[in-house]
Amino acid sequence: MIENPLFLIYIAVLCTLLSGAVSVLAVQRHPDYLHFGSFLFLFFSGAASFAAGAWALLANRTVTDRFDMGLPWLAWHVRIDPLSGFFLILLGTLVLAVSLYGPSYTREFGRGPSTQPLPPLGIFTALFILGMQGLLIADDALVFMIFWEMMSLAGYFLVVYQHQHAANRDAAFLYLLLAHVGALVILLSFGVLAAFGGGLTFEQMRVAKLSPLWATIGFACAFIGFGTKSGMVPLHVWLPEAHPVAPSHISALMSGAMIKMGIYGMVRVIFDLIGDVQWEWGMVVLIIGTASSVLGVLYALMQHDLKRLLAYHSIENIGIILMGLGMAMIFLGSGHKLLGTLGLIAALYHTLNHALFKALLFLGAGSVLYRTHAHDLDHMGGLIHRMPVTAFFFLVGCVAISALPPFNGFVSEWLTFQTALQSTALENGLLRSTIPFAAALLALTGALAAACFVKAFGIAFLGKARTRRVELAREAPVGMLGGMGLLALLCLLLGVFPSTVIQIMAPITQMLVHAALPSATAQGWLWLTPVSAQVASYSAPFVLVAIFLVFGLGYLFLKRGTDPARRTEPWDCGFGGLTPRMQYTSTAFSQPIRRVFQGVWKVEEHIDALASPGPLARVTSLHYSVHTHDWSWLWCYVPIGRLVLAAANRIGFIQTGNIHTYLKFSFVTLLVFLWIVS
Amino acid sequence: MDSQLIAWAFAALQTLAFIAAAPLLAGWLQRVKCHMQNRAGPSVWQPYRDLSKLVGKKMVLAHNASWLFRATPYIVFGAMLLAATVVPFIVVQVPTAAIADVIVLVGFFALARFFTALAGLDIGTAFGGMGASREMMVSALAEPAMLMVVFTLSMTAHTTNLSVATDYILEAGLLLRPSFVFALLALAMVAVAEASRIPVDNPATHLELTMLHEAMILEYGGRHLALIEWASQIKLMIYSVLIIDFAFPWGIADQFSVRALALGVVAVTAKLMLLAVVLVVWETVLAKMRLFRVPQFLGFAFMLSVLAMLTHVMLEGAN
Numbered sequence: 001m002i003e004n005p006l007f008l009i010y011i012a013v014l015c016t017l018l019s020g021a022v023s024v025l026a027v028q029r030h031p032d033y034l035h036f037g038s039f040l041f042l043f044f045s046g047a048a049s050f051a052a053g054a055w056a057l058l059a060n061r062t063v064t065d066r067f068d069m070g071l072p073w074l075a076w077h078v079r080i081d082p083l084s085g086f087f088l089i090l091l092g093t094l095v096l097a098v099s100l101y102g103p104s105y106t107r108e109f110g111r112g113p114s115t116q117p118l119p120p121l122g123i124f125t126a127l128f129i130l131g132m133q134g135l136l137i138a139d140d141a142l143v144f145m146i147f148w149e150m151m152s153l154a155g156y157f158l159v160v161y162q163h164q165h166a167a168n169r170d171a172a173f174l175y176l177l178l179a180h181v182g183a184l185v186i187l188l189s190f191g192v193l194a195a196f197g198g199g200l201t202f203e204q205m206r207v208a209k210l211s212p213l214w215a216t217i218g219f220a221c222a223f224i225g226f227g228t229k230s231g232m233v234p235l236h237v238w239l240p241e242a243h244p245v246a247p248s249h250i251s252a253l254m255s256g257a258m259i260k261m262g263i264y265g266m267v268r269v270i271f272d273l274i275g276d277v278q279w280e281w282g283m284v285v286l287i288i289g290t291a292s293s294v295l296g297v298l299y300a301l302m303q304h305d306l307k308r309l310l311a312y313h314s315i316e317n318i319g320i321i322l323m324g325l326g327m328a329m330i331f332l333g334s335g336h337k338l339l340g341t342l343g344l345i346a347a348l349y350h351t352l353n354h355a356l357f358k359a360l361l362f363l364g365a366g367s368v369l370y371r372t373h374a375h376d377l378d379h380m381g382g383l384i385h386r387m388p389v390t391a392f393f394f395l396v397g398c399v400a401i402s403a404l405p406p407f408n409g410f411v412s413e414w415l416t417f418q419t420a421l422q423s424t425a426l427e428n429g430l431l432r433s434t435i436p437f438a439a440a441l442l443a444l445t446g447a448l449a450a451a452c453f454v455k456a457f458g459i460a461f462l463g464k465a466r467t468r469r470v471e472l473a474r475e476a477p478v479g480m481l482g483g484m485g486l487l488a489l490l491c492l493l494l495g496v497f498p499s500t501v502i503q504i505m506a507p508i509t510q511m512l513v514h515a516a517l518p519s520a521t522a523q524g525w526l527w528l529t530p531v532s533a534q535v536a537s538y539s540a541p542f543v544l545v546a547i548f549l550v551f552g553l554g555y556l557f558l559k560r561g562t563d564p565a566r567r568t569e570p571w572d573c574g575f576g577g578l579t580p581r582m583q584y585t586s587t588a589f590s591q592p593i594r595r596v597f598q599g600v601w602k603v604e605e606h607i608d609a610l611a612s613p614g615p616l617a618r619v620t621s622l623h624y625s626v627h628t629h630d631w632s633w634l635w636c637y638v639p640i641g642r643l644v645l646a647a648a649n650r651i652g653f654i655q656t657g658n659i660h661t662y663l664k665f666s667f668v669t670l671l672v673f674l675w676i677v678s
Numbered sequence: 679m680d681s682q683l684i685a686w687a688f689a690a691l692q693t694l695a696f697i698a699a700a701p702l703l704a705g706w707l708q709r710v711k712c713h714m715q716n717r718a719g720p721s722v723w724q725p726y727r728d729l730s731k732l733v734g735k736k737m738v739l740a741h742n743a744s745w746l747f748r749a750t751p752y753i754v755f756g757a758m759l760l761a762a763t764v765v766p767f768i769v770v771q772v773p774t775a776a777i778a779d780v781i782v783l784v785g786f787f788a789l790a791r792f793f794t795a796l797a798g799l800d801i802g803t804a805f806g807g808m809g810a811s812r813e814m815m816v817s818a819l820a821e822p823a824m825l826m827v828v829f830t831l832s833m834t835a836h837t838t839n840l841s842v843a844t845d846y847i848l849e850a851g852l853l854l855r856p857s858f859v860f861a862l863l864a865l866a867m868v869a870v871a872e873a874s875r876i877p878v879d880n881p882a883t884h885l886e887l888t889m890l891h892e893a894m895i896l897e898y899g900g901r902h903l904a905l906i907e908w909a910s911q912i913k914l915m916i917y918s919v920l921i922i923d924f925a926f927p928w929g930i931a932d933q934f935s936v937r938a939l940a941l942g943v944v945a946v947t948a949k950l951m952l953l954a955v956v957l958v959v960w961e962t963v964l965a966k967m968r969l970f971r972v973p974q975f976l977g978f979a980f981m982l983s984v985l986a987m988l989t990h991v992m993l994e995g996a997n
Binding site: 421433444578590 | 733736737738739740741742743744745746749751752753755756757759760763776777778779781782784785786788789791792795796798799800801802803804805806807808810811812814815817818819820821822823824825826829832833836837838839842896897901905969970973980983984987988991992
């Protein structure tokens with residue numbers, strides 16, 4: 001009955017629709033329809049997406065299909081191939097994790113102070129996921145744009161779900177605005193391709209012969225449009241506003257999956273549809289990617305809201321993915337096919353990795369939020385004692401995102417470094433020196449990311465509790481732990497068996513650039529050798545075994561047979577009376593970095609000291625506040641906003657409020673159009 | 679297959695020798711330093727006595743210490759052990775070098791630092807936080823410079839495998855490459871910062887405001903402290919051996935004959951002793967700098983490493 005992966009996708013789409021339909025019933029008195037019914041269908045939907053993607057990728061199957069729907073001359077084309085299969089695996093995994101996590105998490109909205117109507121949450125979650133599933137199998141621009149818009153619009157309603165806070169409404173509006181600007185630019189890109197290809201289907205676009213100028217215009221539109229969705233600098237401003245205010249499992253899907261759809265679009269349009277990449281494009285992508293990664297992490301360091309911090313890290317990681325893509329384009333454009341393949345693999349690997357650990361971290365932040373209602377890092381502390389399992393999973397996410405061996409983040413960054421090091425193969429001296437410099441900035445990014453996650457984990461989970469609510473927190477429910485555990489396990493597996501993963505990814509590059517990376521896996525599953533064994537190699541299983549060995553030997557020779565440790569007060573310089581308020585805060589932690597890189601942010605620092613009157617003034621109260629602002633907001637968006645308002649004011653005079661005037665306008669417009677047409 | 683086995687066995691032995699010799703280097707450093715400063719120094723074996731004393735002590739932990747605090751010393755030691763396995767020490771062909779190339783080596787250091795900083799924050803005292811915050815700042819600046827040095831080396835040698843790279847330098851003979859001079863200077867500055875030496879940090883101090891690394895590990899005692907101390911001695915040794923391998927690898931054994939090995943041991947010992955004297959002179963004539971001067975120091979190291987890379991691309995691009 002099920003003959004090909006497309007059928008599995010149809011099942012997944014059906015389950016998603018059912019999930020949305022069931023949540024309609026989840027009115028106030030019957031929340032269980034959402035908690036069990038809706039998420040159960042999402043579970044099946046995720047499993048089916050995963051299975052379909054795995055089938056397409058492992059068996060290297062490409063299947064197409066068409067539906068005669070909508071306008072009579074515009075059939076809907078769908079297709080599943082290894083590239084969409086890869087992204088379906090990513091999406092399916094996250095949907096699975098979220099469907100485990102969601103039932104407990106959404107109880108929050110069914111009772112207590114944060115009560116919200118449940119049906120919209122279920123319906124828009126389903127539409128959001130449906131949008132992503134649909135655009136991944138779209139094989140013409142029409143279907144793609146329909147599902148793309150469905151994803152964007154459903155996302156808007158999810159961001160604004162807790163609409164009582166004005167900040168959430170503002171964030172959602174900004175999201176909607178930029179999503180539409182992006183969608184318009186994507187439409188232009190498809191327009192260019194469709195004009196040359198003579199039709200809207202991707203097949204026609206693929207065979208279209210574009211002049212270099214028009215290809216560049218098509219590339220630029222696709223890059224800007226999809227980049228807006230991915231949150232690259234300087235089009236990122238919506239991301240740190242919108243992602244943190246959505247419910248946490250939605251944040252996980254947004255940062256994990258939605259912004260990856262931008263990457264999917266880029267890869268699909270640039271590598272698959274346009275085809276002949278030029279190295280100059282790669283240079284642009286590399287520069288934007290480097291800027292995104294460095295600025296993303298520097299802004300993240302200044303955040304003290306945990307979810308906002310994570311959102312800024314998405315910008316950083318999109319930057320790293322773009323660096324990989326940019327290098328792939330540079331190498332492909334200069335005729336180095338194998339090295340281009342390496343860059344592409346590095347970028348796609350990082351896409352998958354980022355989806356996993358970012359979703360894990362957002363779910364972890366959600367668990368903390370669920371139990372403590374604390375957004376701010378400076379209100380947390382000591383959660384490792386209260387929520388040990390959550391803490392462990394969150395730590396896995398932190399280690400993975402900080403690109404430390406033996407987890408998955410390290411593998412993809414290492415591959416990106418290896419790609420950069422092959423720049424000696426290029427003839428162009430400028431490229432030869434730019435690429436390593438970009439790689440050095442990637443190293444800076446990695447080190448700063450580690451600093452940021454030492455801060456995030458250290459302030460939130462270690463030390464002593466800073467508020468009473470945090471002190472009394474309990475471990476998250478089993479379902480939530482299950483969702484996180486699944487992702488944490490995958491983070492480890494993808495880190496320890498990179499050669500296997502790259503072998504599985506071979507059909508993607510085979511399809512896009514007609515090359516695979518046989519050297520990477522030539523030495524078996526134990527060794528990862530991207531170029532050759534002589535040039536570079538890495539063996540993650542060895543690393544894992546060695547660390548376990550040290551633990552084992554340490555237990556045998558050092559710990560075994562010794563007395564249990566005596567507990568005592570920490571060192572307090574002999575003054576005594578250490579309180580939790582004396583601990584480092586997140587602001588204090590990042591102060592040295594704020595000082596070293598000053599100028600990257602607009603920092604407003606205020607110290608309000610209140611002195612008692614009298615001849616010997618003594619400070620009675622002291623208040624310190626620091627705010628960091630994004631320069632791109634002040635330099636790009638505020639002027640544009642002013643311009644729009646000023647223009648609106650100018651045009652305002654035609655708004656008389658008189659119905660006759662408006663009828664006259666309509667009449668004149670109609671006449672002008674008739675004149676143009678005739 | 680047999681020669682493979684011998685090579686692996688030798689690599690394991692070499693690693694054991696490496697970690698066993700690390701405290702000796704620290705002892706020698708201490709002794710020469712005392713001599714230089716007209717003090718009566720302890721014996722060169724003192725670090726071994728300290729370590730064994732610490733291992734024998736009963737454990738004392740702060741109330742708030744979590745499992746992470748207890749696990750960190752093992753993770754840190756494991757990372758340093760792994761790092762030590764991939765560095766050519768006595769013999770140049772180490773098959774273990776394939777486990778991790780030089781970028782992974784930097785990753786091991788980052789792993790150790792990440793957990794040390796977390797352990798610093800675990801107890802919930804201001805010292806730990808201060809140490810963690812400062813250490814992460816210093817490392818964020820040191821890591822790009824280190825990577826640029828590594829890139830320069832690996833672009834010349836066309837590999838990031840340390841064993842192959844050292845072999846390449848050995849084969850190339852005494853060739854003065856301007857890029858290597860800059861890279862070596864940058865590497866030395868990074869090494870000073872990363873190994874917590876003067877002028878970036880002072881390993882001997884216990885004055886709270888001047889410490890970086892020591893502030894993070896202030897709460898450790900007993901076998902935990904022993905492991906961490908030993909790990910930092912290994913780290914210093916790794917940086918020293920890296921400098922030796924990059925700049926003056928001559929004398930290192932390139933075959934498994936007794937004569938070559940004996941020569942290798944003598945050569946590396948002599949070079950390490952000499953390098954320690956240079957470090958002592960450097961530490962004696964310089965004072966520890968203010969924390970916010972450190973970015974300038976490391977920024978200079980980064981500029982040197984960029985210069986090295988550009989020199990390589992411009993002048994030595996042909997080979």
